[in-house]
Amino acid sequence: MRSLLLARRYLYLFLMLMGILVSSCQKVTIVVEGIPSNTPRGAALFVSGNFNVWDPGDQSYMLNRNKDSTYSITLPRGTGKIQYKFTRGDWKTVETDGCGHELENRITQLGEEDTIYTHIMSWEDLGPINCDLVTFAVDVPAYTPEDQGVYLAGSFNNWNPGNPKYRLAKGEKGIYYIQVPRQSGTIEYKFTRGDWSREEVNEIGEPIPNRQFTYGKEDTVYVKIPAWIDIEPEFRPEVTFIVNAPRETPPNAGIYIAGTFNGWFTKDEKYRLKKTGPSQYAITLSALDRYIEFKFTRGSWATEELDENGWKISNRQFVFGRADTVVINIPHWNDIGSY
Structure with a gap:
């Protein structure tokens, strides 16, 4: 019970x-x-x-x-x-x-x-239709100091290089972001690390022209900063040039690089590129000098590379340490007139 x-x-x-x-x-x-x-x-x-x-x-x-x-x-x-x-x-x-x-x-x-x-x-797959902001997504050099901010300066803020309102936020994978209100017209801008003694520069350390952006349908601007004026990047003793040759390149043609490093010899077998695809070639150079100038040929100056309009180009330039891989497109050859 x-x-x-x-x-x-x-x-x-x-x-x-x-x-x-x-x-x-x-x-x-x-x-x-x-x-x-x-x-x-x-x-x-x-x-x-x-x-x-x-x-x-x-x-x-x-x-x-x-x-x-x-x-x-x-x-x-x-x-x-x-x-x-x-x-x-x-x-x-x-x-x-x-x-x-x-x-x-x-x-x-x-x-x-x-x-x-x-x-x-x-x-996500259709994109925004009523965004009132523009996002700048900025890829900075790997050696950018962690304890210094990255700032946006331009015609919209009196070119103030260290305005806290325009300090970028660091996101995943080292990408920095900032959103600015959408407005009409075109703006000019650059990136700094807080003052003009720490502004962005190009791959060989030279000041760049003002960047420009015209407001329109685009809501995200992707920017890559090659280098900072005040920081010498870590020296990389080698560079690989990946070269996309024009369609008219003969199938069995040899492509050579000639420059300050070999006395501008146009058919130096030591500097013959290796064919890596139907129209792609590659070569890896070790640093003999920090700065080089160069061009590509098919073995003589009569077969040197030309620009899109069929004109001879200025010497290409490269500073070792700025990159370890460079992709180059050759529009035309001097002896093949398809332009």
């Missing part, structure tokens, strides 16, 4: 606990009130999160399209914090912010709200 009473008491406690747990589980309805105008007609929308192992195309979590053109879904009951994003069925079509950049996970605490109203700003 006593064991029966204990069993009933435990059953009562169990049912009471289950009731508490069920009543504490919350559900939430998510309503998407607006989607980008470039969303394909009839596209299905999905919500993906920590509640479905981040499956971007889970049919159980496809949103319903309502008569008022909104989309909605009610998530199963649960407790705690949920994280989620919207997709059109896979991660290539995940939502992004208004300027097309990756969004942090959306987060909500179950129980705080029973309905969440939101908008989707843009899709």
